[in-house]
Amino acid sequence: MHTPDPARRMVGLETEFGISAPGCAMNPMQLSARSVAAYAPFSRAGRWSQAVRWDYEDEDPLADLRGGRLARDLADASLLTDLPGSLAPSAPASASDGSQPGGSADCREPSAPSALSAGASLNQGTGGARQSLAGGLCDWGVPGVGAGEVVRDLAAEQALPPGASLRTGKQLQRQALTNLVLANGGRFYVDHAHPEYSSPECTTPFAAMVWDRAGELIAAQAVAQLKAEGMQVHAYKNNVDGKGATWGAHENYLVSRALPLDLLNSLLATVLVTRQIVVGAGRVGLGERSEQSGFQISQRADYIHTSVGLQTTYARPLLNMRDEPHADGRAWRRIHVISGDANRFDVPILLKVGITNLALWLLETQPQVLHPLLLVGDVVAQCHQVSRDLTLKTKLSASGGEFSALQIQQKLLDAVKVACVERFGGLEASQIGSAAQVIELWQKVLDGLASDISAVADCVEWAAKYQLCQGLRWRGRIGWDHPRLAALDIQWGDVDGAIIKRLDAGGRIMRLACAAEVADAVAVAPPDTRAYLRGWAVANLEHTVGASWTSILYQPPGWPHIVRLSLKSLRPQPDITQYLHEQLKHQGSLSGQPKSN
Template sequence: MGVETEYGITGKLSPDDTARYLFRPLVERYSSTNIFTRNASRLYLDVGAHPEVATGECDTLGQLVRHERAGDHMLNELAIKAEQALSDDNIGGNVYLFKNNVDSVGNSYGCHENYLIGRDMVLKALGKQLLPFMITRQLIAGAGLLRDGEFLLSQRADQVWEGISSATTRARPIINTRDEPHGDSTRFRRMHVIVGDSNMSETTFVLKIGATQLALEMLEAGYDLPDFELDNAIAHIRDISRDQTGSTELKLKSGGVVTALEVQRAFCSHARTWLDEREPDPDMDYVVDLWERTLDAIETQDFSQVDTEIDWVIKKKLLERYAGRADDAKLAQIDLAYHDIREDRGLFHVLCKRGLARRLTTDEEIAQAVKTAPETTRAHLRGRVLNAADKYGAEVTVDWVNIKYGQERIELQDPFATVDERVDELITRLEADRGE
């Protein structure tokens, strides 16, 4: 599993100029705005002046949420340095980074999820089975958005126009079919999901990824799931975003209808049974428990049991506190400030400190994830090389699969490999070459 998060950026200067200040330390050190960091994640400036962090490969939910949060921390540190540089240049002003998905004029930027699946899975066939789950997942994992006085469950729902395709920016699909396995293409396929919201809530993030992972596991195992293939999946996604009761009716290809809540109920119920068949995992136990409680809350409209754990519920509760005593502009400002990643300024972090939003990580765990790669995947090898190169001042080039040093190239085709003699030998050579 891995997540790519694009951040909104604003400041006293234009987004382009603010981003240049943000990435100045990387350019000064690496002559690039596209690097792999010590924890084996990729940090870069994407098209449209969007800072982006792609986590290293993770194989547990706990590992992934810590490294996803490490991305926030790394960018926040760059923002603090950028503010100092702006002050030194007599410009001044704050640098704001928002982990959301749409700006005030409607431009959208994404949170992309990557799941490793077997090469024998036909992506389009899998996608048709998965689309009903994906378009209704916003009920449990949306980040919420106040737009023109209307509260939406999802920030991405209005930005997605196709079910399955190879596009990413124009006519954005729910599932991207571009075949980039980043591993042994005879064994693995990467399923690239671009419909999801960025989540401030760690618990919602874990639910989003965990529920999707369970759905994929069941489909790969040939689990007997209901046939919810839709007549036109994309036609319903915006309606679901505007219906907090989950009662939006979806037209089935086989005839008849099913509600968005019923689709989620079915997947969740089967996931509960699936837990007894798969390898035990406390993180997944929590996922299914929160999934069930969220669906119960939607059905009863009593959200008290999840109002510290589900992003859109947390945000809606916050906005309702100010309704009637704040105008639309102020409410929009509150909505945006919820996504500010600065821990002493962002409203979500204020809620965490007041016990109104639950955390799963600690500050110490995040600090460790900033400097340490996931230890149970290939990212561990990449991280070892990057740390050695930094220590010995060597010029090493890496990507998701390759490590290059001089004329030597090491391919790491197995995402689960944590030991490799070639990497050991390379690190020894980096140390030896330092003395030359």
């Protein structure tokens, strides 16, 4: 019998890693590309030498959840993440104050053999500037560049490692080794001059946490490979350098398109602002460039300037409005959260997904109980206030009155408990599945925050970092402006660093997953989503040449073209080989090729 689980939802987490190599002459884009390329030999579980590349055919970064689509000639270059021939740059540092830089670029798509789409005739592409993996290289031109506009570093892009030929039209893909599809169904690539890991699709908060932590091992493996080649490289799972730069740790949630967007945005703003006290990673410094000394709860809060928006690298919003569901767009929206922190502890990773999933479940089933808790007024200012209030007492303006973030979190949890008891009869795992673990940990953290923060330092990351910083301050008799504290903050995120290892060895981190579970997640996809089919094809089918969230690109031996196999279904296929066999038979009938036997 299937157990109800209100915390179950299709989710995926993304981590941009900070990267540094002291004394290295490479710029960040080159260094990031080198880091991703270093992992290429391991990306297919060591079974095949040719890496599997990303298929851009279904990418549509300029579609807006609020309606319409941003014109490409008006889009900042950092938004154009659907161009396989070029890497999207970060917005200039001057844009971090909330202003929008200009940008202009034109991509000419040369004629090239196209991939076949399952159940369709020859696919000629869906966008003038986009092209699939099977297409040729994009050639950038930047006409009439004006002051303040973002210009791609073409010299840096030309210096990226060349890709191997796909033997389809004999074209080369310069992005080949900077955009890897992984055996675990995820993705490791260069985004905005950072190596980025995107986890495979997961359905429970625990699974999301395990496959997110697998990304740390992948980044560490890339670093180890570069060190073996003589480079001194460090990768950091954090969000800031303390000097004005920030990079993301994004979350993706699949929700029904029937939910009213305004109400959805209001709920998520409330959840994101108040959950900082539970899942924040902690940061030394106040202000984007650490203009003031001090400590705050969230790494990312100071860089949030608006509530919603299409952009991700300037005037950063709590919620990104890109309408790219990677599923049936008639039924689903993908909520893209870009305001959260990258975490090294298990509990905050699980809780940021679990709390958000349960809040969305309430919105879908009992929206009336949420109205008194919804924040009103300037949610961005309240986001900053919550992050800087270590007493957790600052009052926020909500529809039902003035409450602290701690009070709103407790009221939200209480509403979840009541709803679970009413609908499912109790709060045991046998009654509500993975939601039971979320509720138990959520209450444990809130109780500790309300009474003795040090008691939950093993599962509240910002509290653990604050505790360590306070100890260093006391022993060294130093202030918050001392560089040793800033260094500790940076070293906390080092995926191969000593701080987290020592805390683990001392039993000072509550681990929910054992090391073996996380290691297995590097090479195996979650079994209950379409990621399993993607990962299986990457690891087991030698002639898999590309993939995306919604496709697998496969070139059967002797076929002159690449076949695009559909992954539109969110669930795994019960018989993978039969599914692939049927799709190849269908493709053969479309293209005139012999049907597979």
